[in-house]
Amino acid sequence: MGLIVQKFGGTSVANPERIRNVAKRVAKIFDQGNDLVVILSAMVGVTDGLIDLAKQMTASPDRRELDVLLSTGEQTTVALLAMTLKSMGYPTMSLLGFQAEVVTDCNHCNARIVDIGTNRIRDLLEKRSIVVVAGFQGCDADGNITTLGRGGSDTSAVAIAAALKADMCEIYTDVDGIYTADPNVCSKARKLSKVSCEEMLEMASVGAKVLHIRSVEFALKHNVPVYVRSSFNEEEGTMVVNGDHDMERPIVSAVTYSKNEARITLKKVPDQPGVAAKIFSSIADANINVDMIIQNTRAGGETDLTFTVPKSEFKRALDIEREIAKEIGAEKVLGDKDIAKVSVTGIGMKSHSGVALKMFRTLADENINIMMISTSEIRISCVVEEKKAELAVRTLHTAFGLDSE
Amino acid sequence: MGLIVQKFGGTSVANPERIRNVAKRVAKIFDQGNDLVVILSAMVGVTDGLIDLAKQMTASPDRRELDVLLSTGEQTTVALLAMTLKSMGYPTMSLLGFQAEVVTDCNHCNARIVDIGTNRIRDLLEKRSIVVVAGFQGCDADGNITTLGRGGSDTSAVAIAAALKADMCEIYTDVDGIYTADPNVCSKARKLSKVSCEEMLEMASVGAKVLHIRSVEFALKHNVPVYVRSSFNEEEGTMVVNGDHDMERPIVSAVTYSKNEARITLKKVPDQPGVAAKIFSSIADANINVDMIIQNTRAGGETDLTFTVPKSEFKRALDIEREIAKEIGAEKVLGDKDIAKVSVTGIGMKSHSGVALKMFRTLADENINIMMISTSEIRISCVVEEKKAELAVRTLHTAFGLDSE
Numbered sequence: 001m002g003l004i005v006q007k008f009g010g011t012s013v014a015n016p017e018r019i020r021n022v023a024k025r026v027a028k029i030f031d032q033g034n035d036l037v038v039i040l041s042a043m044v045g046v047t048d049g050l051i052d053l054a055k056q057m058t059a060s061p062d063r064r065e066l067d068v069l070l071s072t073g074e075q076t077t078v079a080l081l082a083m084t085l086k087s088m089g090y091p092t093m094s095l096l097g098f099q100a101e102v103v104t105d106c107n108h109c110n111a112r113i114v115d116i117g118t119n120r121i122r123d124l125l126e127k128r129s130i131v132v133v134a135g136f137q138g139c140d141a142d143g144n145i146t147t148l149g150r151g152g153s154d155t156s157a158v159a160i161a162a163a164l165k166a167d168m169c170e171i172y173t174d175v176d177g178i179y180t181a182d183p184n185v186c187s188k189a190r191k192l193s194k195v196s197c198e199e200m201l202e203m204a205s206v207g208a209k210v211l212h213i214r215s216v217e218f219a220l221k222h223n224v225p226v227y228v229r230s231s232f233n234e235e236e237g238t239m240v241v242n243g244d245h246d247m248e249r250p251i252v253s254a255v256t257y258s259k260n261e262a263r264i265t266l267k268k269v270p271d272q273p274g275v276a277a278k279i280f281s282s283i284a285d286a287n288i289n290v291d292m293i294i295q296n297t298r299a300g301g302e303t304d305l306t307f308t309v310p311k312s313e314f315k316r317a318l319d320i321e322r323e324i325a326k327e328i329g330a331e332k333v334l335g336d337k338d339i340a341k342v343s344v345t346g347i348g349m350k351s352h353s354g355v356a357l358k359m360f361r362t363l364a365d366e367n368i369n370i371m372m373i374s375t376s377e378i379r380i381s382c383v384v385e386e387k388k389a390e391l392a393v394r395t396l397h398t399a400f401g402l403d404s405e
Numbered sequence: 406m407g408l409i410v411q412k413f414g415g416t417s418v419a420n421p422e423r424i425r426n427v428a429k430r431v432a433k434i435f436d437q438g439n440d441l442v443v444i445l446s447a448m449v450g451v452t453d454g455l456i457d458l459a460k461q462m463t464a465s466p467d468r469r470e471l472d473v474l475l476s477t478g479e480q481t482t483v484a485l486l487a488m489t490l491k492s493m494g495y496p497t498m499s500l501l502g503f504q505a506e507v508v509t510d511c512n513h514c515n516a517r518i519v520d521i522g523t524n525r526i527r528d529l530l531e532k533r534s535i536v537v538v539a540g541f542q543g544c545d546a547d548g549n550i551t552t553l554g555r556g557g558s559d560t561s562a563v564a565i566a567a568a569l570k571a572d573m574c575e576i577y578t579d580v581d582g583i584y585t586a587d588p589n590v591c592s593k594a595r596k597l598s599k600v601s602c603e604e605m606l607e608m609a610s611v612g613a614k615v616l617h618i619r620s621v622e623f624a625l626k627h628n629v630p631v632y633v634r635s636s637f638n639e640e641e642g643t644m645v646v647n648g649d650h651d652m653e654r655p656i657v658s659a660v661t662y663s664k665n666e667a668r669i670t671l672k673k674v675p676d677q678p679g680v681a682a683k684i685f686s687s688i689a690d691a692n693i694n695v696d697m698i699i700q701n702t703r704a705g706g707e708t709d710l711t712f713t714v715p716k717s718e719f720k721r722a723l724d725i726e727r728e729i730a731k732e733i734g735a736e737k738v739l740g741d742k743d744i745a746k747v748s749v750t751g752i753g754m755k756s757h758s759g760v761a762l763k764m765f766r767t768l769a770d771e772n773i774n775i776m777m778i779s780t781s782e783i784r785i786s787c788v789v790e791e792k793k794a795e796l797a798v799r800t801l802h803t804a805f806g807l808d809s810e
Contacts, residue, residue, distance in 0.1 A: 016461040050481075056421040057485050058492035065491065068499050069484035072477035076455075079474035080462050086470065087463035094473050098503070099548055143504055 001033040002167035003125070007135060007157035010044035011174040012231035013077045022231065023084040025172075026130060030090065035125045037164065039135040039157040040081060042073025063108035067137075067147045070109075071097065074134035074153070082132045092130040095120065097137035097145065102156065104138040104146045107287060111146035112214070113138060113155065116163035133160060151212030158215040162222035169219070169226045171211065176230035177238035178203070178210055180402040181255045185390045188403035194239045195253065202345045202379040203256050216240065251355060252346040252400040257389045259340045261291060262314040263371070264321055265306040268331035271297065275328055279305060282320045288313040291341075292374045292383065302331075306372065308383065311337060339371065340389035343381040344396055356380050362399040368392050406438040407572035408530070412540060412562035415449035416579040417636035418482045427636065428489040430577075431535060435495065440530045442569065444540040444562040445486060447478025468513035472542075472552045475514075476502065479539035479558070487537045497535040500525065502542035502550065507561065509543040509551045512692060516551035517619070518543060518560065521568035538565060556617030563620040567627035574624070574631045576616065581635035582643035583608070583615055585807040586660045590795045593808035599644045600658065607750045607784040608661050621645065656760060657751040657805040662794045664745045666696060667719040668776070669726055670711040673736035676702065680733055684710065687725045693718040696746075697779045697788065707736075711777065713788065716742060744776065745794035748786040749801055761785050767804040773797050 006026065013019050022038075030036050050069050054061040061069075078094035085092040101117030124131045135153025138146050148155050154171060161169035178200070181189040195203075197220040204213040210228055219226045219240060229237025269275055276295070283290055293307040309317040314337055321333045342363075349355050356373075359380050363370060368391065372383035384392055397403060411431065418424050427443075435441050455474050459466040466474075483499035490497040506522030529536045540558025543551050553560050559576060566574035583605070586594040600608075602625040609618035615633055624631045624645060634642025674680055681700070688695055698712040714722040719742055726738045747768075754760050761778075764785055768775060773796065777788035789797055802808060 016458070019462065053421070053481075053485065054488060057424065057489045060492070061488040062491040065484045065488040065499055068487075068501070069481060072480050075477050075480070076458075076474060079470045080458065082473075083459060083466040083470040084462045086467040087465070094470055096473070096550075145501075 003035040003037075003164060004029060005037045005039065005157055005161040005164065005166045005169045007039040007153055007169070007171050008041065008231055009153065009171075009173045010041040010046070012172050013040055013042075013081070014044045016080070019077065019080050020084060022172075023081060023088060025231065026081075026085065027088060027090055030130055035128075037121060037125070037131045037133060037160060037166070038081065039133050039153055039160065040074055040077040041135050041153040042077060046073040046076070064144060067108045067145050070147050071134070071137040071145050074136050078132045078134045085130055085132070090130055091128060092132060093124055094132045094134070096134045097156075098139035098143060100133045100160070102133075102138035102159070104140055104148070106140040106142070106144065106146065108144075108146055110149040110287060111138060111140070113148070113159045116159055118160075118163050121160070121164065148214070152214075154212035154215035155218060158218040158222075158224050158226060161224045162218055166224070169224050171215075171226060171228045172231035173210060173228065174230065174232065175210060176233060176235045177228055178240070178254070180253065181393050181397045182257070185257070186255070186394050186397045188394075188397060190402065190404045192238050192253065193236065194241055196347050197240055197242050198378060199253050199345050199347050200240050202343070202376060203254055211240070250346060250401065251348040251352045252344045252402065253348070254345050255343070255393050255396045255400070255402065256345065257340055257342045257393050259386055259389060260311050261308040261339060261341055261383075262311045262335060262337040263306060263308050263339050263383065264314075264317055265304060265334040265336075266321060266325055266330045266332075267304050267334065268302040269305050270329055271301045271303050276305070278328055279321070279324055280307075282324060283309070283317055286313075286316060286320060288317050288320075292372050292381075294372050308339070308341070308372070338386040339383050340386045340392075341381050341383050342389060342392040342396065343379055344400060345379040347378050349378050349380075358399065359396060362395055363392060366391060366395050368395075408440040408442075408569060409434060410442045410444065410562055410566040410569065410571045410574045412444040412558055412574070412576050413446065413636055414558065414576075414578045415446040415451070417577050418445055418447075418486070419449045421485070424482065424485050425489060427577075428486060428493060430636065431486075431490065432493060432495055435535055440533075442526060442530070442536045442538060442565060442571070443486065444538050444558055444565065445479055445482040446540050446558040447482060451478040451481070469549060472513045472550050475552050476539070476542040476550050479541050483537045483539045490535055490537070495535055496533060497537060498529055499537045499539070501539045503544035503548060505538045505565070507543035507564070509545055509553070511545040511547070511549065511551065513549075513551055515554040515692060516543060516545070518553070518564045521564055523565075523568050526565070526569065553619070557619075559617035559620035560623060563623040563627075563629050563631060566629045567623055571629070574629050576620075576631060576633045577636035578615060578633065579635065579637065580615060581638060581640045582633055583645070583659070585658065586798050586802045587662070590662070591660070591799050591802045593799075593802060595807065595809045597643050597658065598641065599646055601752050602645055602647050603783060604658050604750050604752050605645050607748070607781060608659055616645070655751060655806065656753040656757045657749045657807065658753070659750050660748070660798050660801045660805070660807065661750065662745055662747045662798050664791055664794060665716050666713040666744060666746055666788075667716045668711060668713050668741040668744050668788065669719075669722055670709060670739040670741075671726060671730055671735045671737075672709055672739065673707040674710050675734055676706045676708050681710070683733055684726070684729055685712075687729060688714070688722055691718075691721060691725060693722050693725075697777050697786070699777050713744070713746070713777070743791040744788050745791045745797075746786050746788050747794060747797040747801065748784055749805060750784045752783050754783050754785075763804065764801060767800055768797060771796060771800050773800075
């Protein structure tokens with residue numbers, strides 16, 4: 001018995017039948033004597049549908065108003081789940097972001113949680129109510145609705161679990177845990193019974209879609225135990241644990257890939273102090289995240305500068321850089337959306353050398369060209385042609401000894 | 406130039422194209438130098454769709470949670486209109502019920518506005534923003550979302566106009582004004598250029614669907630000039646004015662009908678003090694509005710008692726009365742959903758007698774049986790068989806000299 005936060009993703013609440021299944025699952029845990037806070041996403045596809053609707057009105061919808069629109073998705077599912085639990089005889093109440101006092105900054109469409117006032121949730125829990133909270137959404141200090149960006153419901157769940165000092169945050173999704181690679185791409189992928197927050201953080205940052213990266217940051221920072229499992233079966237999932245863990249330690253734990261980025265290159269940038277700052281300050285002002293950056297010095301006091309941005313921000317970033325290229329006298333701006341980032345991650349890398357070399361050789365042997373490289377202490381990522389991403393994943397999975405028997 | 410509140414109904418915002426037309430209409434009035442608050446309904450059909458969705462979860466959805474669900478309809482349209490106006494270069498902001506400080510009682514699904522805090526709207530108007538407010542919704546003192554019942558957006562509009570002391574409240578709808586009868590039923594119906602609040606109130610209470618009855622109450626109480634017109638053309642509409650007005654005064658201004666009610670009869674009710682109170686107190690506790698009541702005394706200290714309730718509450722009311730019939734020893738409870746209420750309304754009735762007699766004779770001449778009768782100072786209503794409603798309207802329209810040339 002304890003205080004459990006459960007989060008159900010978009011496929012778990014995709015239709016009335018599945019919402020009923022979620023209700024049964026929730027009721028079972030509640031009947032065991034646990035206090036429960038349930039965080040929901042929108043029905044799968046709904047957020048995309050709403051973005052489409054907005055785009056029918058205008059190519060660049062105002063972000064504040066887009067948040068007002070998008071937040072209806074989770075509002076719908078929490079109402080449906082709460083009325084279902086009520087009809088089953090369970091005391092329950094839905095709370096929207098502003099009602100649950102999920103306070104964020106005012107960076108619409110990609111807001112960060114700054115505070116969670118837990119009074120209302122605690123009051124309801126004390127009355128033995130099941131509290132159903134809309135994920136993905138919050139409000140800023142002026143009461144404007146904000147959303148946390150794609151996958152934000154995970155972050156809602158872990159942040160609320162942290163604020164409540166919950167005993168466990170269970171993330172129910174359509175996969176039954178964290179795998180050594182995407183099983184859809186790599187048939188030999190294996191499920192991990194445990195993974196460290198640090199590894200999860202690196203994996204999420206490079207394409208493992210199971211958990212929203214900011215949710216893992218929260219879990220790491222606030223020491224929230226996170227358990228990822230499927231809402232469609234009763235199989236064991238994956239525990240995301242803080243710090244090192246006792247699993248058999250391979251050098252590489254997982255191979256991931258991401259097709260969500262695009263590459264922008266400024267050709268023949270004058271090699272002067274302050275130029276790079278100029279190139280990236282407007283991008284930062286527009287709240288576009290730059291991931292990798294590479295600068296090649298050329299002859300004649302000019303350099304080429306290449307960086308990656310989320311594919312969804314590609315056009316905005318390209319427009320901004322075209323302006324800046326004029327200002328600073330760069331020759332031209334090139335863009336490439338057909339790229340993928342393939343990464344190997346493992347806490348074991350800390351104590352092993354030669355992982356990068358092995359990765360580069362493995363890709364070279366398959367004739368896969370590496371366009372960009374970035375590394376962290378426990379991860380190595382290479383940008384390759386988009387069409388070769390799956391081949392790269394499978395080859396690396398085998399090379400690093402991750403294949404199942 | 407002045408402060409104008411404009412309300413657009415569900416057909417006016419039915420799709421992106423129509424929302425764009427609303428935006429153009431709003432922009433035109435704004436460009437003339439007016440301050441503007443725009444109230445929107447949900448897209449036509451959306452509220453019904455949401456109710457259907459709720460009914461897929463449970464036959465009797467919890468009313469608090471139903472309000473959370475239903476309020477997404479207006480949330481969607483205000484976001485879409487605001488982002489459209491923004492993209493056209495107009496300063497604007499959407500406000501949901503709680504953000505516009507539309508405070509209601511906590512009678513979910515049929516809440517009444519108790520206060521409107523106008524600070525945020527006034528702040529925005531002072532900055533020359535077009536304020537787009539979600540109709541139909543508010544919040545109670547604890548921040549729970551409430552809705553005002555069917556047609557509630559009219560009430561939102563008039564209440565906000567009253568709170569702001571607006572110069573005009575324009576109700577844009579899919580008809581171009583108030584008619585002497587429903588033109589779909591009576592081809593000879595004429596548009597009224599003016600109608601008094603009192604008449605409008607009576608007409609709204611008996612089936613004229615153009616304005617929500619509570620909106621007219623607000624208009625009457627707070628002296629808000631209301632102008633009903635079409636959002637699809639530029640034709641003159643109908644002014645709803647307070648008090649007597651200068652139009653040529655016919656005895657009857659309009660013939661209306663309603664099929665929204667059902668009849669419940671308790672047979673052989675013991676004729677004792679306190680029995681009627683018992684019969685209606687549970688109905689009142691369940692927040693079901695009773696309209697007409699008739700009691701016929703029979704021989705032997707027993708009476709039959711008949712009353713009407715909204716068709717949507719028929720089942721609930723029937724269940725309640727069946728319980729009560731047992732308690733008080735009434736013989737049985739009968740119900741009839743196939744009824745319609747036909748009404749003639751006119752401020753001119755105040756100074757004319759014989760209107761009731763003429764109505765009864767006209768119906769009798771057409772062989773239409775009158776089941777129940779109710780009257781006010783300026784209205785007479787008869788309950789008839791549902792299938793004879795249209796015939797009754799047309800016959801009365803002619804009999805009271807309302808037909809167009």
